[in-house]
Amino acid sequence: MRSLRALAALVVAVLVALPAGPAAAHGGKIKLTVAGDGAGGVTVMAVYADGHRLDQLVRLTLTAEGEGGRTAGPVQIEPAGEGQGFYSSGPLLSPGDWRVTVSAPAPYQSTATAQVQARVAQSPSPVAIERPADRTDPAGVRWWPWLAGGLVVVVAAAALLWRRRRVDLGPGDQPAGLGG
Structure with a gap:
């Protein structure tokens, strides 16, 4: 019974000494960088405090306070397609200055926390839209x-030469070099 207690104590000590997961392996802290997306959204870059990329999903929560007592959130922001550790709120803020906390x-x-200036999203002007490039050479x-056209000419010329050569040869004639 004594050895069973000693074994249980050893297992508990080992479990306590092990890191709690990926966060513990990097010191448990992450660094958040908050910025506006140029329109009405917010982007966040999250990395471990030691500078390594965030290698798992973290549930980030955004709240914002704007001019005139306006508020947004709390809202959970989603991972963005830019890569690991990038998050985006999508269009969330109305135009104006906001104090955003993630x-x-x-x-x-x-x-x-960061100051973000939200703007109305811009659509491309008709002048800026270009036609897709057609497949032409520089000239x-x-x-x-x-x-x-060149291939058609070559095939037609070859067919005419072959037909003419067959017509020039009589029924009993053989082309030179075929022995006989």
């Missing part, structure tokens, strides 16, 4: 019709 839950316990000449 926080991470335990075990990370991190908070960051502006389409090459494939010329290639197709």
Whole structure:
């Protein structure tokens, strides 16, 4: 019975000494960098305090206070497609100046605040929209019709030569070099 208690104490001691997971491996803290997205949204970059990329999903919460007592949130922001540790709120803020706070839950316990100026999203002007590039060479000449035409000419010439050669040879004639 004594050895069983000693073994149980050893197991508990080993479990307590082991890191609690990926956060503990990096010191348990993350660094949040908050910025506006150029329109009405917020972007966040999250990295471990030691500078390594965040390698797992963290549930970040955003709250914002704007001019005139306006508020937004709390809202959970989603990972963005830019890569690990990037988060985006999407369109959330109306135009104006906002004080945005993003926080991470335990075990990370991190908070960051930034001033963000939200703007009306801009749509591209019709002048800025370009037609897709057509497949032309630098001189502006389409090459494939010329290639197709050249192939047609070569095939037609070969067919005419072959037919003429067959007509020039009589029924009993053999072309030179075929022995006989």
